Amino acid sequence: MDQPRPHPPATAGPGIYDELTEPATYRGPWQCDRQFPSAWQGTLVYTNTPKSSVEFDYDGAAVSILYTAAANRRRASVVLDNRPPVVLSEWSSATRWQQRFSLPAEPGRHRLHFEVLDGYVDVDGWTVDPAAKINR
Numbered sequence: 001m002d003q004p005r006p007h008p009p010a011t012a013g014p015g016i017y018d019e020l021t022e023p024a025t026y027r028g029p030w031q032c033d034r035q036f037p038s039a040w041q042g043t044l045v046y047t048n049t050p051k052s053s054v055e056f057d058y059d060g061a062a063v064s065i066l067y068t069a070a071a072n073r074r075r076a077s078v079v080l081d082n083r084p085p086v087v088l089s090e091w092s093s094a095t096r097w098q099q100r101f102s103l104p105a106e107p108g109r110h111r112l113h114f115e116v117l118d119g120y121v122d123v124d125g126w127t128v129d130p131a132a133k134i135n136r
Contacts, residue, residue: 011058011059013058015127016125016126017127018040018125019125023057024056025055030045032044032045040098044067044123050117052116054123055114058109059110061105062103062131063080063102063103063110063127064126065088065114065125066124066125067099067122068097069090069099070090071094074089075118077117078113079112080111081110086103087117088121098124100127107130
């Protein structure tokens with residue numbers, strides 16, 4: 001995943017997506033891990049390299065990032081379209097699988113940008129809802 005892929009022409013519609021599926025575009029040294037059966041679809045990707053990022057293009061309203069909250073996790077910046085960044089802390093004293101960080105939006109085409117700020121962070125998948133809602 002070290003090489004950026006060209007911007008995917010398609011966007012994801014409403015549904016749930018594994019982190020390894022299109023149209024996610026990774027930049028930086030992300031590692032795929034298949035040893036955690038509690039992760040969605042049994043896989044997740046992680047990195048601890050600042051500025052590593054992933055972009056996810058979708059057509060819908062609310063979008064959620066699935067991630068693992070754990071004691072060795074830190075922070076990422078999340079930007080939806082051109083809105084101000086929101087900091088997501090994945091830290092938790094106990095491991096909690098398939099956590100959701102959601103951002104609402106009006107129905108339409110959107111781009112979510114997720115960028116590592118510090119420490120280890122992971123991405124376990126994405127959900128796209130057809131109607132706006134929020135669950136943080």
